[in-house]
Amino acid sequence: MAVTTEQIADAMYEMVKEVQGKKKLKAMDLTHAMIDRYGAEGCDKKMCKAAIRDLIDNDRCVYTYFGGSYIELPHEEGAASGG
């Protein structure tokens, strides 16, 4: 099934939103999930990379670091307020 980068970005966003606060996803988790969902013919790593860039550049998601780098929804940093 052929999909556009925007569709992949939307699907990734939904995935991140669904697990926000419960599980942290890495870029490669999102990439693997999209290739599983749409098949290698319709969705490749390059498209996933572009979709992640789209999510970050449009402030829909942010990179976070907790021992490794993750992609999450923008939220207030707990540590920033002394939490």
Place this chain on the structure above:
Amino acid sequence: MSETNGKGSATPLLDELEKGDWPSFVTQIKEMAADGNEQCQQLLELLERSYREKIGHWKHGGIVGVHGYGGGVIGRYNDLPEEFPAIAHFHTLRVNMPTGWFYTSEVLRKICDIWDEHGSGLTNMHGSTGDIILLGTTTDELEPTFQALSEADFDLGGSGSDVRTPSACVGPARCEWACYDTLDLCNDLTQTFQDELHRPAFPYKFKFKCSGCPNDCVASIARSDMSIIGTWRDDIRIDQDEVRAYAEGGMNIERDICGNCPTKCMAWDGNELEIDNSNCVKCMHCINAMPKALRPGVDTGATILLGAKAPIVQGAQLSSVLIPFIKLEPPYQEIKDLAERIWDFWGEHGKNRERVGELMQRVGLGNFLEAIEVEPLPEMIAAPRDNPYVFYEEYYEEEDEEAEEEEPAAVP
């Protein structure tokens, strides 16, 4: 910070770190604190308290960064913000250093001016990856700092699960032993892999380090996932007159040169030095000891090694040979393609926080080589003349077949 409370130093434990011959970071922070820098004053107080209580008061990581980038900023918050408000946020910025760490004093002043304006003024030149480290700013100052650095032609370096800022020795700029242009390769890799450097997409960090010769001045064999170490495959160049001059000057060539050669591939008859180059392992000892007499050959390139890391998930390890010899000339496509094949396999099969070297060990070198489309070679050994660990599948298949033939049929 109060220097003393009338009963002695306010920082007796930190004062211990000022003793001895080496420059002390405590002394330097104290100098800035004495100039009225509030962040430095509170930093000293908090650090003294940590030593006293044996508790670290810093929280690491989080979501701070600059727009579009996933690396280059390391979030730091202290857990006592009411007591230490000036350093409640004390984020670190990693700035991509010029290749080979060549600066003009004007540029250094510019960086310091930017940091005095936007941060604590404290720097660490340089971090272990080689970046310029700017220590201590608030979340609000990150974007303005990045903007100012960009206007001064600087960019942030890598952090997190990405390509870390590649680094190189001074190479041909200052060293006659450079077997390839370390500066050009390092800069090329940095420019080519900007996306991988700023947008973390790997299981964990990945470091390139470029050393021009086997002296390995940037310690790439111990500190980088991909070590690119200059070497040569023809003969060591010898100036026999200079060898004799070393002998006449008092050097004991038999004992100190030939005797220290790890493969004993040299002979000195009192007049001429002979080298059996086929047995030379490029240790550089003789060249280092007699730089006027011996030089690397002229057919130069590099050995690529893979897998070094400090102890994190497992213990520390050194890189091991992946490509025994490669000519390194622009546009360096072969090495870039190799890196991308490694990243593809690592991205597919690597566990969270697993370095490439650990993955290589976990799946076995044979499987790893097959996946990255590199042929096994006798040079891929853990140590010279010892312990080959390439898995030759056809040998095992033959042995397995023989074993099966000898075994009686299983009784159900």
